[in-house]
Every structure is written in structure tokens, then in C-alpha cells.
Amino acid sequence: MDGNQVNSTGKCPVMHGSHTSTAASNTDWWPSALNFDILHQHDRKTNPLGPDFNYREALKSLDVEALKADLRALMTDSQEWWPADWGSYVGMFARVTWHAAGSYRLGDGRGGAGTGNQRFAPLNSWPDNNNTDKGRRLLWPIKKKYGNKISWADLIVLAGTIAYEQAGLKTFGFAFGREDIWHPEKDIYWGAEKEFLAGSEHRYADVSKPDTMENPLAAVQMGLIYVNPEGVNGQPDPMATAAQIRETFARMAMNDEETVALTAGGHTIGKSHGNGRAEDMGAEPEGAGLDEQGLGWNAKGRRGIGRDQMVSGIEGAWTSNPTKWDMGYFDMLFGHEWELRKSPAGAWQWEPVSIAPEDMPADVEVPSIKTTPIMTDADMAMKVDPVYRAICEKFMADPASFDDAFARAWFKLTHRDMGPKARYVGPDVPSEDLIWQDPVPAGRTDYDVDGLKARISATDLTVAEMVATAWDSARTFRGSDLRGGANGARIRLAPQKDWAGNEPERLARVLSVLQPIAIEAGVPLADVIVLAGNVGIEKAAQAAGHSVTVPFAPGRGDATEEQTDAESFDALEPVHDGFRNWLKADFAVNAEELLLDRAQLLGLTAAEMTVLLGGLRVIGANHGGSKLGVLTDREGALTADFFVNLTDMANRWTKAEGDAEIYEIRDRKTDAVKWQASRVDVTFGSNSILRSYAEVYAQDDNADKFVRDFVAAWVKVMNADRFDIAA
Structure with missing residues (x-):
């Protein structure tokens, strides 16, 4: 460049830092202009695999049994940088999968786990997805090993399914065939709120009437997958929460029995994390510094791992054996009286009025230490709502029916957005035709x-x-x-x-x-x-x-x-x-x-x-x-x-x-x-x-x-x- 052409103030003519730039976009200048981003997304130019790559062809060379064996080994391969609770990652991967699939809504069919969209904003930085970034990073060595033969979308869903199998559940099946996207989905309307966890009143005409939630939304607040675990707008009231659950899960294409099965089965393994202070958490992945390398929510001034984690703010496990598939959720919920208390992070949670030490879950790092089990407001809704309670009692009287109901509901949750069975690939595709397909x-x-x-x-x-x-x-x-x-x-x-x-x-x-x-x-x-x-x-x-x-x-x-x-x-x-x-x-x-x-x-x-x-x-x-x-x-x-x-x-x-x-x-x-x-x-x-x-x-x-x-x-x-x- 001719030295005489250099700006006298030393500014480079190329725009930098567009994510923080004050330069106005067309929509800033003309807010009412038609935005065509919805039609311009997922252009093939963004796909690094090129136009000739065919994922379904690549799947034909995938060693499915070797992949599943590697995932089973991962479940107990506790990493020092992010240690597994009780030496097992089954709870973590069940949650990663559930939170990927749980964003699906029936109203417009958007969301869900079918595209690997959990890797990108805003989902990768939703408050409800806190620390799912760690789960995806734990999966990276396996993704690296199998490369293009397995998409992130398929791997994320398979990880949770293998987690349940590792815990002892006979799952209903699994289908490959989800193809990855390569940048955020700009077409999905998640709500008009400008901040995460804004009050429910922003999306309801009347918060006391769940069916007045704005369509096609399903989650009760911006940044949540379904309902607030502390209660409506963070105020405990199990009956009010039950009403929100029923509407939200219906908008996720689930009936009452599927809702109970998913709630109970989802909380049969793993735990909630709230042993810290919200103000000690670092920025979410999209807001974190370059040195975080795509991770977020890292603790400041404390360990932030193991027993010292902060996620939802609620602290504790739901069952005595949080790495095992059993009837422990129902035993705990219906075997005790519960009262409201605050977690170490200050979140509302329900704890037993009294409980014997042998019924308490162990500390995630020190097995000799017993910890207090918890229930969320959503869990208490299963006990107080008469319809949900009757379904729980049916499951308790017939554990095999619970196993089958959850396995089917989990399969539906994780495959609902894949379309008809003609798109399913792999050796574990169930032969049964399901009406929701x-x-x-x-x-x-x-x-x-x-x-x-x-x-x-x-x-x-x-x-x-x-x-x-x-x-x-x-x-x-x-x-x-x-x-x-x-x-x-x-x-x-x-x-x-x-x-x-x-x-x-x-x-x-x-x-x-x-x-x-x-x-x-x-x-x-x-x-x-x-x-x-x-x-x-x-x-x-x-x-x-x-x-x-x-x-x-x-x-x-x-x-x-x-x-x-x-x-x-x-x-x-x-x-x-x-x-x-x-x-x-x-x-x-x-x-x-x-x-x-x-x-x-x-x-x-x-x-x-x-x-x-x-x-x-x-x-x-x-x-x-x-x-x-x-x-x-x-x-x-x-x-x-x-x-x-x-x-x-x-x-x-x-x-x-x-x-x-x-x-x-x-x-x-x-x-x-x-x-x-x-x-x-x-x-x-x-x-x-x-x-x-x-x-x-x-x-x-x-x-x-x-x-x-x-x-x-x-x-x-x-x-x-x-x-x-x-x-």
C-alpha cells in the first residue's frame, strides 16, 4: 500500500470486531425491513465437508459396535479436568442429550436434536444448558476418532442413550441419520425477551393460564428447556407448576404418561448442581474469553468441579443410587414428606423432613459422606397433581411398565424431529411402526x-x-x-x-x-x-x-x-x-x-x-x-x-x-x-x-x-x- 494512502489516524480500513462493532446493520437502519436471513441460512458454502459429501453413505462404513463400546468406556473414564460424579458420566450425558432434544416444539417443528444445533448460539449459552459444553468436549475424542462417519447430532443423542443402557435400562432403540448444521439457526423464534430468564409474563397473556403462552413457544422462560425447576417464575407452587408442565410437554408432543415417564426417568440418574454462588460463575461460552476456547461458566476463585459445581443452583440428587436405573425416584418422592429449603446457592428446593442415612445419596467425590436428596417443584408436581400421581402409582405397582414407558418416551423425545422412519439408519432401528412417525x-x-x-x-x-x-x-x-x-x-x-x-x-x-x-x-x-x-x-x-x-x-x-x-x-x-x-x-x-x-x-x-x-x-x-x-x-x-x-x-x-x-x-x-x-x-x-x-x-x-x-x-x-x- 502506498504510504500516502494510510489513514492519518492509523486506522485500518478493514472492519474488525464485528460482534462488538457499533456500525449499524441494514436492520438497525431500517428496523421494519424484511429480514431474509431465514431463507439464506445453511448455505452449502458454510459446510466444510463440501457438496459431494453424503452422510448416509459415510454411515455405511461406521463400526457401530466399536463406537458404542467407546461410549460405554467413556461413561466411567473420569477426566481430571472435569471429574465424573461418583465416577460415572451417565447423568451428564443423559442431560446433554435431553437438553438437545428437549428444545423441540410441536407448534412449528423447530428445535430438537436433529441438527447438532446445541453446538451453536443461543442454545450453547442458554442458562439451562450450563455445563453441557463440558459434555460435548468430553465427547470430542470419540468424534475425532470416527470423524465424518458420525455427525455431532447423532453422537450427542447416542451418548445419552448409551448412558441409560449403562445405568441398566433396556432402551427402545436408536437410529442414525441426523445431519449437522454448521452455524446458528437464525430462523428459530425463541421469544421476544431481551434477557435470559425474564419473567413468564413476557410470553403469557395470563401466567395463571398456561394455554395462553405465545405460539409456537413451549418453554416457560427464555433460556429454559421446559419449566423453571424452582416453580412458576421461581416461586414454588407444585400445582401451578403442574399446569405449566402439562402445557409445555404437550407443546413438546408429549402426553401425561410420557411426561411422568420422562420426568421420573430423567431424574432417576444424575444430580442437580448448586453448591456455590451464581456470581462466581464465569461467562457463558458465547461471552467467554478467547482463553476459554469455547467453554463457559467456569468458576472464578474456586474449583468449580466435582462437589463444587454450580449449574441450576439446586443442589442434590433425586435417588439413593444416582448412577443406576431403578425405582429409586418413586421410592424417594413417595417415601418421604418434603419441605421447602434453600440450596447453598440460594435456590428453592424441596428436601425430606427426615431421612435415614442409608437412604441418602453419597457425595460425588467422597463416598463416605452422605448428602441430602432433593426434589424440584416439577418433581413435587408429580406427587400433588392427581393425574400425574395416578400415573406414578401405576408405575410403582408395575415397574416393567415404567421401564417400557420411559424407553418409548425417550426414543420419541430423541427421534421426534427426524421425520418418518424411512430416514432412520442403523442396526438398532425398532421394527415397530409408531403413530408419531x-x-x-x-x-x-x-x-x-x-x-x-x-x-x-x-x-x-x-x-x-x-x-x-x-x-x-x-x-x-x-x-x-x-x-x-x-x-x-x-x-x-x-x-x-x-x-x-x-x-x-x-x-x-x-x-x-x-x-x-x-x-x-x-x-x-x-x-x-x-x-x-x-x-x-x-x-x-x-x-x-x-x-x-x-x-x-x-x-x-x-x-x-x-x-x-x-x-x-x-x-x-x-x-x-x-x-x-x-x-x-x-x-x-x-x-x-x-x-x-x-x-x-x-x-x-x-x-x-x-x-x-x-x-x-x-x-x-x-x-x-x-x-x-x-x-x-x-x-x-x-x-x-x-x-x-x-x-x-x-x-x-x-x-x-x-x-x-x-x-x-x-x-x-x-x-x-x-x-x-x-x-x-x-x-x-x-x-x-x-x-x-x-x-x-x-x-x-x-x-x-x-x-x-x-x-x-x-x-x-x-x-x-x-x-x-x-x-
């Missing part, structure tokens, strides 16, 4: 696709009817937990057939036409619905002067009512769909933000979202036949007219009188209203990023590209849940 029978591939298309084409179904029905069937797919989608044809079953977003009357008419065709051909309706959508698109393209064949992959099956957990499918009901210009109700966020959310769940890029929306508009696939955003005089033809007219400067936009959400496109010369549109539509002209995509498709030389891109994006959505075919 959304099972779908195998379909057929040996039929005359062209002949079936001809029969569909000969019906009186319109292009819009065929396309809208196929779209509605497929749009339920959620990449977050890999549920929903067109496979299974559950759109014909309750509850989906009655959802307002699926236009029940129109849906029933279309299905009444397609069902007989499917029956006569001996082909699952799921395939026929998608194929009808393809026929509609081919007709629309032909009307626009393009001859295209939409790729089709047969093989879908039709799920039965018995294979459908109707209650859990309620969470998949669309209450908005910007692609079909529909909102069921008013929302706190704008319609365009809801569109981004649905696009992300469908696995779409911003460009794919753009071309799909524009194409669906001109085809006439709007909900209820609405004309909003149908910016064409050739409705039903797959043209780029939506983008052409959106960007045409011969037009101007105004808000419609009497409705702030409706916009009019007017001719600049005559001021005549040409079309009306929603705020979702006009966003594609007003937002600089979306307009850049819209302009591509509005160009005179990109008419063919528009059709090709629309077809590719359409096929991507139709096949999103086809885990039986290559992507």
Missing part, C-alpha cells in the same frame, strides 16, 4: 403414468382446482421436523379435509373426481393428487405457449385414519399462505414475514419462493378464487405477467380506500384501476431483494426461464417428503 404405506411405481395423466386431463377439473389441491396437499411439509407433505394423501382425512385453508367444498369436489380414477387404476390417491397438479401446470404452460413435461416420481402411499395422529396434525394446519394470498386471521407480524416463514419450512430459497408465488398467481390458484395479485389478463396461463406488470413503470400503486391491507395498481395516464393486490404482492416490487428477482422474470428474454424455474420449484415442493428417492 406418521407412517405411510408403500406406494406403487409400476403403472402407466401417461395414461393416468390423460384420464385426469379429460375431466372437467380446472387448472386452478388441480394446482391448488396439489399445493394444499404438499404445503404442510415442514423441513423443521420433516412432517407433513403430499405423501399419505392425508388431505382427504380429518383434520386436514376440514381445514379452512384447504377450502373444504372445493377440496371435496376435486377429490370426488380424482378418487374414482385412483381406485380404477389401482393407484394411491396421493400420487393422483400430485399428478393432477402437474397436469394443471402443463396445461397452464401450454396456454402460455410453452411445451413442458413436469417431472413426476411415483411411489406415494395413502395413509389410513389409524396411521394418523389427528391431534398432532392440528399443529400443521395452515393459518396463512402467502403463496395462495390467504390469511385466516390477523397476526402480530406482517403477511410478508409469514410468507418467509412458510417458504423456509418448505425448504425454498428466496428465488424459488418468488417464482412459485408469481406463477401461482397467474394460474389463478388463490384461496377462494380471489383476484388479489392476479396481475394478468390471461389468468390460467403460466406467464410471467405478475412480474411484468408489477415492475411496469406505466403503472403506479396506491392503497385502496377503506382497507390498509389492499393495494391498487393504476394506469398512470388514465388513473384507471387495473388490478388489486395484497401487501404480500406489492412487497415483491417494494423490497429491493425481491424486486431484483422479480425483474429477472420480467425481462423479455426470460420467459422460458420463468417456466423452467417454476416447474423446478414446484417439483421440489411436491417431492419434499419423498425420503425414498434421491434429492
